[in-house]
Amino acid sequence: MAKLRPLMDVIKVDIKQIAPGSLPVLARALKMPGQKLLAEKVETVEEFRECMDLGFEYFQGYYFSRPVILSGKKIAPSQMTIMNLLNLLSKDADQREVERSVKHDPLISLNLLRLVNTPAVGARFRINSVGHALIVLGRRQLQRWLQILLYVKGAEFDSPLLQMATTRGKTMELMMEKLKPQQRVAADIAFTVGIMSLMDALFSVRMQEILDCVNVLDEVRDALLKRDGDYGDVLHLIEMIERAQEGPELTGILHKLELAPSELYAIQVAAFEWVNDYAQGVR
Structure with missing residues (x-):
């Protein structure tokens, strides 16, 4: 194991397999410059906070998908705009109606133009209009992109x-x-x-x-x-x-x-x- 340590970029720790009270000692022993610690099977907010305090940088576990229902919580306006766009696509709305809806939200328009001008989309020349971007992307990819965009806050594509x-x-x-x-x-x-x-x-x-x-x-x-x-x-x-x-x-x-x-x-x-x-x- 010691011989392999220098070759590792990320060290994964199954916290459920660690004896109570032993995680701080293990984290200190494993933490090395240039290497990151990943906590696996994080299921509670207490476990998440403990691992954060111990220097873990990556996390896996059901905690991240566990819904915390807040009474009276409303979907944010920007998220509701995306939901409305998804509704239009599911109803096969007219292209002009979809374009108008996109243009009503500057952030969505900006992100759309940013997306279609990346190598991931593969456009052969720069696209500067929302209408052209929608044509290049296509409805299937537009729907997929909007679904993913719901989860993005600012530039946090790695949440x-x-x-x-x-x-x-x-x-x-x-x-x-x-x-x-x-x-x-x-x-x-x-x-x-x-x-x-x-x-x-x-x-x-x-x-x-x-x-x-x-x-x-x-x-x-x-x-x-x-x-x-x-x-x-x-x-x-x-x-x-x-x-x-x-x-x-x-x-x-x-x-x-x-x-x-x-x-x-x-x-x-x-x-x-x-x-x-x-x-x-x-x-």
């Missing part, structure tokens, strides 16, 4: 909640491509379910209230509220993986979906790579 939401969305999309080949719409819906599954944590508002604000398919609603249907099964599987749950229930869902563990692993790796590439492209 834990954003990374978890985009990873869920891409993992669900790839799973649905595997389960239902040639059904592009099903894969797109799966991405939407994955992204929306953390909106209660994002907004600190109950999922039912969020769904009352947007026009979604019954299958999406059932998946988000009850974990029902194919999308609900896939979402439940991802949640179990995030919590490192193992046993008969996990095996049962994999069997129901006819998904081999090796296929699941390959999908997870592909999703992580996509999220990393996307984040680098929009920073």
